[in-house]
Amino acid sequence: xxxxxxxxxxxxxxxxxxxxxxxxxxxxxxxxxxxxxxxxxxxxxxxxxxxxxxxxxxxxxxxxxxxxxxxxxxxxxxxxxxxxxxxxxxxxxxxxxxxxxxxxxxxxxxxxx
Amino acid sequence: xxxxxxxxxxxxxxxxxxxxxxxxxxxxxxxxxxxxxxxxxxxxxxxxxxxxxxxxxxxxxxxxxxxxxxxxxxxxxxxxxxxxxxxxxxxxxxxxxxxxxxxxxxxxxx
Numbered sequence: 001x002x003x004x005x006x007x008x009x010x011x012x013x014x015x016x017x018x019x020x021x022x023x024x025x026x027x028x029x030x031x032x033x034x035x036x037x038x039x040x041x042x043x044x045x046x047x048x049x050x051x052x053x054x055x056x057x058x059x060x061x062x063x064x065x066x067x068x069x070x071x072x073x074x075x076x077x078x079x080x081x082x083x084x085x086x087x088x089x090x091x092x093x094x095x096x097x098x099x100x101x102x103x104x105x106x107x108x109x110x111x112x113x
Numbered sequence: 114x115x116x117x118x119x120x121x122x123x124x125x126x127x128x129x130x131x132x133x134x135x136x137x138x139x140x141x142x143x144x145x146x147x148x149x150x151x152x153x154x155x156x157x158x159x160x161x162x163x164x165x166x167x168x169x170x171x172x173x174x175x176x177x178x179x180x181x182x183x184x185x186x187x188x189x190x191x192x193x194x195x196x197x198x199x200x201x202x203x204x205x206x207x208x209x210x211x212x213x214x215x216x217x218x219x220x221x222x223x
Contacts (some may be wrong), residue, residue: 004156033211042200042213043157056209090156092211102147102202102211104156 002026004093004105012111013081021076021108025093031055032074033102034066035090043090049074050096081112115140115205119214126191126221134186134217136201146184147211148177149200157200160186191221 005024013019025032031050035043036059045058049068060066063081068074078085088109094102118137126132138146145164149157161170163179170177174195176187186199201214 042215045210045213048209050209056207058210088154101159101162102204103159104149106156107154109154 004091004103006089006091006105006108008108009106010109010111012113014113015081015083017081017112019078019081019110021078021089021091021110023074023076023091023093023105025072025074025091026103029093029095029103030072031094031096032068032072033092033094034060034074034076035092037088037090037107039087046076078110083112086110086112115203115207115212117201117203117212117214119199119201119217121217122215123218124220126188126219128192128221128223129190131187131189131191133188134199134219136184136186136214137182138184138201138203138212139182140203140205140212142206143203144206145204146179147202147204148175148184148186149202151198151200151216153198160199188219191219193221193223195219196221 007022033048034046037043046060048055052068066076088107090107092104116139120135148160151157161177166181178185198216198218200216202211
């Protein structure tokens with residue numbers, strides 16, 4: 001069965017650089033969530049999209065932005081990177097009308113040097 | 114505000130020693146309570162969704178139960194490969210976000 005795809009899987013950036021993370025949800029899933037997970041921490045909600053519209057924001061810095069495209073894939077854009085942005089970034093998808101399962105992607109490990 | 118609390122933070126078991134993990138929650142209008150397993154450096158792996166009090170679901174050595182205030186993940190005769198962090202999350206009236214607990218790190222020793 002198709003799963004959530006994230007790219008890249010690993011990313012190394014310098015401070016003050018920008019990064020773009022991509023997420024491809026499971027086919028026919030209309031809702032995408034982004035999470036940030038620091039070492040030993042639980043996933044922290046960043047932002048979500050439903051039918052290509054932003055539906056909620058969590059603890060997402062102003063330096064970050066995201067969007068969902070017509071094909072339902074989503075991108076998380078991160079600018080002016082800081083050391084503290086180093087984390088695992090997960091994307092998850094679900095169907096709003098059958099919210100029985102929220103599937104996570106494998107994550108992107110971002111390291112800011 | 115919706116909130117999820119998991120206990121214990123860490124649990125060490127001998128192989129074959131059954132135990133339970135707890136997930137207490139407060140949520141406005143529970144639409145679902147979700148259990149995930151997460152291995153280091155990997156995305157959370159979906160295990161179960163529970164919708165209403167009294168519901169139970171099983172998968173191999175795992176059994177999840179739900180009351181109006183908490184959920185338990187029972188692990189029967191665990192094996193070392195069950196070692197992982199187990200995360201609980203809830204979805205309430207706000208469809209737009211899932212609330213996660215901080216997880217229970219399970220270590221099963223052979």
